[in-house]
Amino acid sequence: xxxxxxxxxxxxxxxxxxxxxxxxxxxxxxxxxxxxxxxxxxxxxxxxxxxxxxxxxxxxxxxxxxxxxxxxxxxxxxxxxxxxxxxxxxxxxxxxxxxxxxxxxxxxxxxxxxxxxxxxxxxxxxxxxxxxxxxxxxxxxxxxxxxxxxxxxxxxxxxxxxxxxxxxxxxxxxxxxxxxxxxxxxxxxxxxxxxxxxxxxxxxxxxxxxxxxxxxxxxxxxxxxxxxxxxxxx
Numbered sequence: 001x002x003x004x005x006x007x008x009x010x011x012x013x014x015x016x017x018x019x020x021x022x023x024x025x026x027x028x029x030x031x032x033x034x035x036x037x038x039x040x041x042x043x044x045x046x047x048x049x050x051x052x053x054x055x056x057x058x059x060x061x062x063x064x065x066x067x068x069x070x071x072x073x074x075x076x077x078x079x080x081x082x083x084x085x086x087x088x089x090x091x092x093x094x095x096x097x098x099x100x101x102x103x104x105x106x107x108x109x110x111x112x113x114x115x116x117x118x119x120x121x122x123x124x125x126x127x128x129x130x131x132x133x134x135x136x137x138x139x140x141x142x143x144x145x146x147x148x149x150x151x152x153x154x155x156x157x158x159x160x161x162x163x164x165x166x167x168x169x170x171x172x173x174x175x176x177x178x179x180x181x182x183x184x185x186x187x188x189x190x191x192x193x194x195x196x197x198x199x200x201x202x203x204x205x206x207x208x209x210x211x212x213x214x215x216x217x218x219x220x221x222x223x224x225x226x227x228x229x230x231x232x233x234x
Contacts, residue, residue, distance in 0.1 A: 004203040009213050022148040027140055030147075034135040037143045037173060038090050038128070041097070046172045047128060048081035049093040073124040095129035097138075097169065105164040110181040112157065117164035126165050142166050146175040157182045158193065184227040186220070 002017050014020025024030060041047045050073075073096065081098060101120030109115050117123065128139040135143075145153065160182050170177040185193040194201065201209075206216065 050077040091133040
């Protein structure tokens with residue numbers, strides 16, 4: 001991955017392969033930071049243990065939700081929030097963050113402009129720790145961004161809703177949130193976003209087919225320009 005990104009013309013000042021003042025950069029080596037955040041959320045009564053199985057969740061949901069990576073949760077285990085302090089470790093069960101139902105999460109995206117999501121409607125209580133004792137994505141990136149003093153995050157528009165979740169975590173942990181820039185996604189001729197789940201071409205595959213970094217960068221620029229024209233109604 002590092003090789004492909006450098007081939008594309010990108011480079012970075014710090015990271016797993018270059019070091020830096022906020023090492024270690026591999027999440028597998030940052031478990032103590034995630035565990036400390038879990039304890040703060042537990043003590044603040046923001047999270048609860050969830051023992052629902054995959055089958056339980058499938059039976060509770062009425063329809064699939066393809067527009068979001070995490071399906072809505074019906075709140076089955078919410079009543080267990082009072083028992084959260086009895087847990088000395090997050091291992092063995094899943095842990096969910098209790099969203100403020102009906103509360104609005106607003107932020108100004110540096111690319112897409114003002115955003116508003118309603119907790120409990122646009123997303124529900126979300127995972128922050130998995131039952132196999134691994135911190136979930138939402139918690140890990142919040143802890144990392146805070147510990148590394150990240151001030152700006154650039155990522156794909158498919159993560160706008162995740163940003164709303166993460167802002168709730170930043171607030172619960174008492175940490176300052178960065179600014180966000182959610183750029184449009186690359187799509188294929190069928191208007192599907194390029195993703196592994198769709199067996200999309202990787203940078204490595206494009207390299208093997210003879211694509212040049214300049215061609216891909218021009219394509220990226222053209223996609224963003226096209227998106228700007230669509231937004232402007234041109």
